[in-house]
Amino acid sequence: MTRHPIPFLDLAGVTESLRDELDLAWKSVVAHGGFIGGPEVGEFEEQFADYCGTRHCVGVANGTDALELILAGLGVGPGDEVVVPANTFVATAEAVCATGARPRFVDVLPDTLEVDPDAVAAAIGPRTVAVMAVHLFGQMADVGRLAPLAARHGLALVEDAAQAHGARFGGRRAGSVGVAAAFSFYPGKNLGALGDAGAVVTDDPDLSARIRQLANHGRGGGGHHLHQVPGRNSRLDTLQAAVLSAKLLHxxxxxxxxxxxxxxxxxxxxxxxxxxxxxxxxxxxxxxxxxxxxxxxxxxxxxxxxxxxxxxxxxxxxxxxxxxxxxxxxxxxxxxxxxxxxxxxxxxxxxxxxxxxxxxxxxxxxxx
CATH class of the missing domain: 3.90.1150.10 (Aspartate Aminotransferase, domain 1)
Incomplete structure (x- = not known):
């Protein structure tokens, strides 16, 4: 990787500044050996839910999975449409396509480049089931207009908060406004892991349970060897959870x-x-x-x-x-x-x- 006198993002410097805490996190996980599903995963989930002002957090493998799992947990599928701003990372739309639904692209506001609520309103049709509120560049989208708009039409407001760890709108944290929110902990994010990682936060206990089940091979209610629904493997591993807990403090x-x-x-x-x-x-x-x-x-x-x-x-x-x-x-x-x-x-x-x-x-x- 090319090093610049002024780097675009100084990941090495950030990591070095937290070296002692990250080394401790590493040693703790290596010592107990619970690399998948270790206690640090649940601890981070509790800490991050509290930070976002939500009741539940499910750690997953990455931010794209978090978006897809939310939509799958909501039952979004073929024949449905989800409104998505055109100015976003491709993962927002990929998650919609992965469910078999159709992304309905809309324009953004010229001053913030966030999704335009008027464009969202114009795009809502009989097949619309959800709206993606993408919080871009660190600023939350205008949820003051999007949330009541979604509520009026009976639509799920899903927050793509991959770039908005800790951001607020009207005093509310990113992740606490929609039915659920997806976070990425890609290393370059404000809260970044040392590899891929992600999470879903929500106040809905049933949605949280469905997402956790889908992310763990469809297990739930019958033990490790019973798979109640077709699922997938999308887990936050213990080492990354320990790293994220250490970095969340900063x-x-x-x-x-x-x-x-x-x-x-x-x-x-x-x-x-x-x-x-x-x-x-x-x-x-x-x-x-x-x-x-x-x-x-x-x-x-x-x-x-x-x-x-x-x-x-x-x-x-x-x-x-x-x-x-x-x-x-x-x-x-x-x-x-x-x-x-x-x-x-x-x-x-x-x-x-x-x-x-x-x-x-x-x-x-x-x-x-």
Whole structure:
């Protein structure tokens, strides 16, 4: 992996800063040997449910599985439609397709690039069963409008909270608004494992039990060797659960640091590098520092020359992906325009204010 003087995300630095706690977690699990279903799994599930303000948490193998298991647990299947914003990681739509349902793509708001509630309302039809509220870049979608909209139509509001660990809207944590929420603990997330991991949180005990059953080969109620329903293998392993418990203690502190870095970006970015807006009721955890730039090619060349890491989230909207093009109903101009101009700048709990200033200075040279 290429190391930049200013990395896009300093995973090695974050891990090193927590080395003693992570080493202890490793030694504890190795000592008792319960690598699958060890006590740390239940402990993390309880801690994370409490953190999100929900009653239940089910640890699973990754965030994509978490989304699919929620939909499967809700009974979503062939003939159903689920409303999905076009500006999201492909996993959101993949999870819908995996159930046999159809993703119904809608456009996003031009200022936040979050799903447009008016577009969601227009897309609801007789086959719609659920709405995906994707909390993108660290900011929750406008659940103040989406939740009552879903309730009026009798639809399940499912939160894709893969990028929003600790975010709030109207004082409520990500994961506590919809019928259930999916989290990814991919290493680069605000709360990241040392490998793949994910979780579902919900207040619904029956849904929690169904998801746990589906994720564990359909076992439930009859012992280890009886499989009540066709299931799958999607488990949070003990080592990752132990790591996540150790890192959860630092999540709010790391999120506050991200917010401070974003504030500094806002004060020093060139005027033609426009950051995304934040809803007045939203408290973002700034998973990504996304700006819209006039000339992305020139900007990325300058960042490369200065040894500054960058990313693009996402250069191809879901409805234009070859694998999903058959579900497109037509152009979605906001998402398509944004895809040509968005750029993700460095953001990490180890990043310094001086590094933000350096990034902004390089961006300033591009605009001259």
């Amino acid at each position: 999540l709010d502190r790391h999120n506050r640091h991200r917010s401070a870095l974003m504030d500094r970006y806002l004060h020093h970015l060139p005027l033609d590098h426009r950051p995304l807006a934040q809803h007045r009721l939203a408290e973002s955890v700034h998973h990504l520092a996304v700006v819209q730039v006039p000339d992305r090619e020139a900007t990325t060349r300058a960042l490369d020359a200065a040894g500054i890491g960058w990313g693009i989230h996402y250069p191809v909207p879901c409805h234009l992906q070859p694998a999903l093009a058959g579900f497109a109903d037509g152009p979605l101009p906001v998402a398509e325009h944004a895809a040509r101009h968005i750029l993700s700048l460095p953001m990490s709990p180890t990043m310094t204010a001086d590094q933000v200033d350096t990034v902004c200075a390089v961006l300033g040279q591009v605009t001259r």
